[in-house]
Amino acid sequence: MAGAGPSLLVLAAGRGSRFGGLKQLAPVGPNGETMLDYAVFDALRAGFRRVVFVVGPSFAGQFEARIASRYAGRVDTVCVCQRLDDLPGGFVVPAGRTRPWGTLHAVWSARAALDGPFAVINADDFYGREAYQRTAGFLLQSISGTGPHSCCMVAYALARTLSGSGGVNRGICRVLDGWMQAVVEHTDIQAHGDGTGCTGRIAEGQRVPLPADAVVSMNLWGFPQAVLEPMGEFLAGFLSARRDDPGAECYLPAFVNHAIRANIVRCRVMPTAGTWFGITYAQDAPACVAAIRALVDTGEYPRTA
DSSP: OOOOOOOEEEEEEOOOOOTTTTTOOOOOTTSSOOOHHHHEEEHHHHHEEEEEEEGGGGGHHHHHHHTTTGGGTSSEEEEEEOOOOOOOGOOOOOTOOSSSOOOHHHHHHTTTOOOOOOEETTTEEEHHHHHHHHHOOOOOOOOSSSSSSSEEEEEEEEEEGTTTTTTTTEEEEEEEEEEEEEEEEEEEEEEETSSOOOOOOOTSSSSSEEEEOOOOEEEEEEOGGGHHHHHHHHHHHHHHTTTTTTTTOOOOOOOOHHHHTSSEEEEEEEOSSSOOOOOEEEEGGGHHHHHHHHHHOOOOOOOOO
16 A cells, blocks of 8 residues: 555535535535535544545536645645546547446546545535544455455445435445345435335336335445456446446446456445435535534534534
């Protein structure tokens, strides 16, 4: 490993269509702090040594000026653009394509900036101190040998990740003896009005029941640097099959599912009772502000993160 700790890779390229703006820049702390400020704060005290932001080309300058510059002198930061034309295997962008290629492509876009093990997070989620500590600990202790690469995922109970403002998308995980067996994307997940459980839609479109304590992925993963090569190979396969579909995106959980089946990786699932909250809709922001305020009032976070 090139340094004393892993890197934090922040997926910040989303345009926030349901939110109505750049969620990455939304103030939630008592002094205008963003979700990213708390993520960097937690990552640094957990032992991460570097932060890599993946941003959209259309707002890269704005992001660097307003966010990345805040960490100068505190931690090494790098901003990487997720460009449509940055593709493996000589693939070119089909005419008319404007939609980004998805979260796996976002991670792969940062390959040149990653020089050791790394964690992946969403820019608009608050994961809590324990999540970063457990991920950093796993990455620092895990050594890839000749077998599958060891990666990890911090898991939350489904009921603690819902929004009262509308449906959400979550990866529902199947776990055996602490190891991931599969993660299946469900969309438009909503709780029953009586609190007895949830329902969500699977790929075929039908709505299915989901238990409130289902194990879900909130896109906090830990990977060794060596997985970047098979990620590129998986992305090339996706492009070969679906590059002409203007809405198709290649998601990180799809790669993990493939890599587990192909014995490329094994993924340790690490449940946490820590606090999670996030901004999906504009109506979610007040609850996030209140949650941050409560954590600041208890002394868990400083008044200026």
